[in-house]
Amino acid sequence: xxxxxxxxxxxxSARLIAGLARVVGDIGTAEELxxxxxxxxxxxxxxxxxxxxxxxWLMGTAKHRAFDLIRRRKTLDHKHEEIGxxxxxxxxxxxxxxxxxxxxxxxxxxxIFMACHPVLSKDARVALTLRVLGGLTxxxxxxxxxxxxxxxxxxxxxxxxTLAEAHVRFEVPGGAERIARLSSVLEVIYLIFNxxxxxxxxxxxxxxxLCEEAxxxxxxxxxxxxxEPEIHGVVALMEIQASRLVARVGPSGEPxxxxxxxxxxxxxxxxxxxxxxxxxxxxxxxxxGPYALQAAIAACHARATTAAETDWPRIVALYDAVAQLAPxxxxxxxxxxxxxxxxxxxxxxxxVDALAAEPSLKSYHLLPAVRGDLLRxxxxxxxxxxxxxxxxxxxxxxxxxxxLQRRAAECAAQGST
Amino acid sequence: MRVLIMAKEGEKSEAATxxxxxxxxxxxxxxxxxxxxxxxxxxxxxxxxSQSKRVQFNGKKRTVIDGPFTETKELVxxxxxxxxxxxxxxxxxxxxxxxxxxxxxxREVIEFEGM
Numbered sequence: 297x298x299x300x301x302x303x304x305x306x307x308x309s310a311r312l313i314a315g316l317a318r319v320v321g322d323i324g325t326a327e328e329l330x331x332x333x334x335x336x337x338x339x340x341x342x343x344x345x346x347x348x349x350x351x352x353w354l355m356g357t358a359k360h361r362a363f364d365l366i367r368r369r370k371t372l373d374h375k376h377e378e379i380g381x382x383x384x385x386x387x388x389x390x391x392x393x394x395x396x397x398x399x400x401x402x403x404x405x406x407x408i409f410m411a412c413h414p415v416l417s418k419d420a421r422v423a424l425t426l427r428v429l430g431g432l433t434x435x436x437x438x439x440x441x442x443x444x445x446x447x448x449x450x451x452x453x454x455x456x457x458t459l460a461e462a463h464v465r466f467e468v469p470g471g472a473e474r475i476a477r478l479s480s481v482l483e484v485i486y487l488i489f490n491x492x493x494x495x496x497x498x499x500x501x502x503x504x505x506l507c508e509e510a511x512x513x514x515x516x517x518x519x520x521x522x523x524e525p526e527i528h529g530v531v532a533l534m535e536i537q538a539s540r541l542v543a544r545v546g547p548s549g550e551p552x553x554x555x556x557x558x559x560x561x562x563x564x565x566x567x568x569x570x571x572x573x574x575x576x577x578x579x580x581x582x583x584x585g586p587y588a589l590q591a592a593i594a595a596c597h598a599r600a601t602t603a604a605e606t607d608w609p610r611i612v613a614l615y616d617a618v619a620q621l622a623p624x625x626x627x628x629x630x631x632x633x634x635x636x637x638x639x640x641x642x643x644x645x646x647x648v649d650a651l652a653a654e655p656s657l658k659s660y661h662l663l664p665a666v667r668g669d670l671l672r673x674x675x676x677x678x679x680x681x682x683x684x685x686x687x688x689x690x691x692x693x694x695x696x697x698x699x700l701q702r703r704a705a706e707c708a709a710q711g712s713t
Numbered sequence: 714m715r716v717l718i719m720a721k722e723g724e725k726s727e728a729a730t731x732x733x734x735x736x737x738x739x740x741x742x743x744x745x746x747x748x749x750x751x752x753x754x755x756x757x758x759x760x761x762x763s764q765s766k767r768v769q770f771n772g773k774k775r776t777v778i779d780g781p782f783t784e785t786k787e788l789v790x791x792x793x794x795x796x797x798x799x800x801x802x803x804x805x806x807x808x809x810x811x812x813x814x815x816x817x818x819x820r821e822v823i824e825f826e827g828m
Binding site: 299 | 799
């Protein structure tokens with residue numbers, strides 16, 4: 297019974313908190329009210345049985361507490377009079393449950409926008425989103441980010457306080473604000489995904505679970521706001537990247553680079569879903585945003601049955617578009633790799649050399665790693681070996697360092713023959 | 714985790730008559746709710762067993778058997794592939810499905826290490 301209630305809670309908690317946040321105006325109170333409803337369920341359901349419409353039961357229970365709370369607040373503080381009136385009006389309406397059902401979609405969107413509000417730090421947005429939308433416990437979030445539980449609980453408490461102090465309203469923003477707010481939401485979802493995706497070292501179940509959670513949030517968002525191309529873009533990117541989760545780790549835990557991966561181990565279902573999401577983004581028209589462009593690049597790899605079949609000229613064109621939208625030295629480096637594949641290592645090397653003086657890449661291990669790769673293809677093994685050595689000294693990832701040292705050794709062997 | 718839901722609808726699996734529009738609408742409403750919750754990865758309906766085949770393996774020998782098949786209770790009429798956080802979550806979703814007969818089997822999909 298307890299497990300069934302827990303499962304129902306996972307299904308309902310985000311909608312519950314969202315519906316309550318709309319009524320009471322802040323996430324902290326909404327979450328407390330939802331928790332109260334959960335406690336009531338844990339008390340009553342084991343003896344009375346799970347109600348047929350468990351979600352509606354939880355919402356009804358929490359809502360009554362919310363109205364009590366508002367009435368009390370109202371008598372205490374006239375500031376809340378306005379909310380009180382709107383609640384009374386709502387109570388008078390015959391079918392409040394139906395109204396709540398209909399607005400669930402908008403409520404969830406409102407909650408996502410609130411939890412990802414730019415007034416919060418990135419860390420706070422991530423933690424709050426996982427908590428109120430993912431239904432993860434503080435302990436689970438802490439485990440996922442390898443930090444103490446107290447850090448996360450403080451982060452969440454502070455985030456709620458910041459939202460209240462900044463008088464952040466529960467709303468689905470429109471117009472120009474919507475674009476900025478949406479990009480913050482997408483950033484949070486993709487951050488969660490990457491936290492799980494880049495964790496090649498951690499064998500803890502929760503870290504890959506972060507990828508799943510980010511995907512789930514992305515998929516939900518794509519249905520809540522289907523007219524936003526960049527949502528489909530970020531979903532497409534995550535689906536395609538997730539399709540390689542298994543193939544990107546070798547038998548002893550070492551990273552396997554994209555072009556060396558066994559493509560038979562790529563998850564075809566996720567690739568198909570990713571390509572479909574990308575199509576949805578493209579069908580909405582207009583220029584592709586940064587996520588959709590990255591997804592389009594990932595799709596070039598996904599569509600190629602073998603590494604040799606990769607459409608590199610198209611990848612170069614897509615990186616050109618990314619560089620125009622969001623220029624950065626990292627994008628330039630990726631573009632150089634693609635140019636090297638499409639038009640020969642010499643052309644790639646020229647671009648990489650142009651980045652050598654870039655201060656932000658000074659201690660970035662992939663710069664010498666890429667340079668080493670191009671030099672090796674040009675037959676300049678000795679220089680290539682030096683670059684791999686340098687790359688190995690810069691990375692903090694043990695597995696990656698081993699891989700780079702191995703490549704350096706291969707170059708040394710080649711140079712001596 | 715991923716779970717496969719196999720719909721074993723008994724006699725209904727084999728019926729040539731399609732479900733009523735009302736039943737279809739109810740199913741679609743439920744399926745839409747699942748999609749909106751980010752649960753559905755894939756879904757499909759299958760033709761009756763009269764249109765299906767079986768291949769039996771016996772050492773080197775392969776025998777093709779034509780449908781229809783008799784053990785109607787075990788025949789799969791449709792499937793879902795869901796992404797959920799636990800088997801219990803799958804069960805809670807499934808209990809909300811608008812069906813009045815049949816058995817639905819819930820099986821966890823084995824995923825490779827690291828997934």
